[in-house]
Amino acid sequence: GAVVSQHPSWVICKSGTSVKIECRSLDFQATTMFWYRQFPKQSLMLMATSNEGSKATYEQGVEKDKFLINHASLTLSTLTVTSAHPEDSSFYICSGGTSEQYFGPGTRLTVT
């Protein structure tokens, strides 16, 4: 199957700072990628849809000014958590694909 990578795999940041998470499709082009969030001991919830060359669309309840998504190329989408707070600590997973969705390995964000 196709491969999606994420970087970093784990990041710790201080409250109030911003952190960027990268999601790359390594062997296919993705005009659309999806970002999910998984809180501890919970399921994955779709946060937003990243669209190459246009604005992302956000699910209800997700602050678009806090979670900035950029999809500048067909192989890279980035999620920036701005002014991070401890409640943003979570596991962030991206996916992409056309005939099926391929998931990245996830990024664990800890905000202290």
Add this chain to the structure above:
Amino acid sequence: AQSVTQLGSHVSVSEGALVLLRCNYSSSVPPYLFWYVQYPNQGLQLLLKYTTGATLVKGINGFEAEFKKSETSFHLTKPSAHMSDAAEYFCAVSDQGNTPLVFGKGTRLSVIA
């Protein structure tokens, strides 16, 4: 809107016993159905998927699932549990290959020696 219900947040079986994890879905269009496994502090691993065709789907590690349209179910089974099967299992649904997945709440499988 699509949804997934996983019956039982925690299932415990003895090593060597049958594993049965239940999943029911709701979808207004023919669904794509998935089972994923997640080990602690790791990402998702696809166990198996149903898109079209044969309703009995075989996956990795001896798991299989059967799509039953009349029951809107996609239960996951494995004839004989192994200690290494202990993990969190998620059932998910989508309506096409390029659309996001809707996940169930997950079922934690414990395997007792």
